[in-house]
Amino acid sequence: MSLTSALNTAQTSLSNYATQTSTISRNISNASDPNYSRRDAILTNSLIGSQGVSIQRAQDSALFVQSVTYMSVSSAQETLLGGLTDLKSIMGGNDYETSPSVLIATMRDTLATYAAKPGEATLSQMAIADAVTVANGLKDASNSVQTVRYESDKEIGRQVDQLNELLARFETNNNKVISGTGAGKDVSAELDERESLIKQISSIIGVTQVSRSGNDMALYTSDGVTLFETIARPVEFQTSSGFSATLQGNKIYVDGVPLASGSGASTTGQGSLQSLLQIRDDYAPQMQTQLDEIARALVVSFAETDQSAIPTLPDMPGLFTWAGGTVPAGATVVPGIASTLTVNAALVQSLGGNPELLRDGGINGAAYSSNPTGATGYSSLLDSYVQSLDAPIAFDAAAGISTNASILGFAADSIGWLELNRSDANSSSVSREAALFRTTEALSNITGVSLDEEMSILLELEQSYKASARLISAVDEMLQALLAVAR
Structure with missing residues (x-):
């Protein structure tokens, strides 16, 4: 993998992490809203192999x-x-x-x-x-x-x-x-x-x-x-x-x-x-x-x-x-x-x-x-x-x-x-x-927001973010070394 490809991959990852983090933040801020359905930010691969984020809304039509x-x-x-x-x-x-x-x-x-x-x-x-x-x-x-x-x-x-x-x-x-x-x-x-x-x-x-x-x-x-x-x-x-x-x-x-x-x-x-x-x-x-x-x-x-x-x-x-x-x-x-x-x-x-x-x-x-x-x-x-x-x-x-x-x-x-x-x-x-209470509770378990779960995902994203940041830092160091040799 070239340094340019590595840098692009890291930048894409950071962009995806930002989208995922924003989605989780929105979930957390609406945790108390009974009319809010949880959003899941899912990583997807395109036909050319690039990664993106797809926002999916939690739902259960029959239970609703x-x-x-x-x-x-x-x-x-x-x-x-x-x-x-x-x-x-x-x-x-x-x-x-x-x-x-x-x-x-x-x-x-x-x-x-x-x-x-x-x-x-x-x-x-x-x-x-x-x-x-x-x-x-x-x-x-x-x-x-x-x-x-x-x-x-x-x-x-x-x-x-x-x-x-x-x-x-x-x-x-x-x-x-x-x-x-x-x-x-x-x-x-x-x-x-x-x-x-x-x-x-x-x-x-x-x-x-x-x-x-x-x-x-x-x-x-x-x-x-x-x-x-x-x-x-x-x-x-x-x-x-x-x-x-x-x-x-x-x-x-x-x-x-x-x-x-x-x-x-x-x-x-x-x-x-x-x-x-x-x-x-x-x-x-x-x-x-x-x-x-x-x-x-x-x-x-x-x-x-x-x-x-x-x-x-x-x-x-x-x-x-x-x-x-x-x-x-x-x-x-x-x-x-x-x-x-x-x-x-x-x-x-x-x-x-x-x-x-x-x-x-x-x-x-x-x-x-x-x-x-x-x-x-x-x-x-x-x-x-x-x-x-x-x-x-x-x-x-x-x-x-x-x-x-x-x-x-x-x-x-x-x-x-x-x-x-x-x-x-x-x-x-x-x-x-x-x-009504039992049905609403069952629907909430599927579509509602669990703060514990969202915080757990947020911690995982934090670790992934750090890994991408380290990759960018490593690529930066390599580019700096190459520029120094070129001089």
Whole structure:
């Protein structure tokens, strides 16, 4: 080997070491970035025998796809659990102290005490006060359920805007990847960004990736609807100004196709949008229906009937009344009745009413009075009210729980329904989060940066660098000797 060849070889080696060292330095500086994939600087030989450095990006496509899927289902499950937890908080949290079941049970006990001492005016006022608490509790719960729906609807709007922004950024990034690949450039940074965008998109909506020629990529929802193919497809949604028991929310349209909501406590949804739809359109309305059925049953159970020898007057609301002002007929849910439930003003002393009408009847006039003489020892009507709270009645199957139960039993079943779904959602959330963690960890072991490994390679490069430097120094000494002889 000539001195010139040796010098060129040493210079090439130093240049390659510089590239390798720069790559390792970049790896080390990005070690804490979860969206960064390790770069490997690999020495390659050309056809003429010269050495160069090729930058290769660590990746595992199959494991990345799996991690994105788990990220999507975990996001959906966590969102659903959050919504069910919000519904649980409406009932007073872990002890359900403000639930209709607890409030009605308290009212029943007070009514039973009043029935045992019907002449006690204080007990009549306590019974009315408990009834007001029940009515207000149902009204507040109904309003809170609609607030949960409204907040879910607003969050859907926010996430749809975010999704459209991410898809627009994905389009820009994908074009950079395609053009860079075509020009033979290193597109590792662009690929890192593209994978980061896919992760963010998958937490909002389920994503299926399809790789195409030229490093191009298309995105579809888990249901096969196009999210991105050459250009970003529009995701459209119109938020609602408010909600009620009779108002339905608007649909989400992906490229003109409506997005389905998830189903079940262990949700089938992928991404937070499908779970938000599930809370807004399934769980919250179901809970509203149960509240409405409890309110309807209270109106029916405490209704007054015509006490005439030959009854001709219709049944009328007694202790409890509502905006409709009638006694609902049949076991059919009355949407929104819980939100307008009140105690009859004729019984509220502060409104000029007489609480003892609860004992005697006649809230709707003399024809409905069961104790026209006003005997203080009369308790039959109060006893019938207490018994009605524990007697089975028919409920609408649309409530999704018991169709034949007492009011107290139905209210308790409503809590059981909510707690069962929340508990199942929590168990699924834990298992899916664990699966996501394991998959992410496995992917990180392949594509992530190990500081120990990078430092070890850096030490090896340092030794190789020293060897090349010594070679250059030796060549320099030889050239100096040759020049001295030539003189």
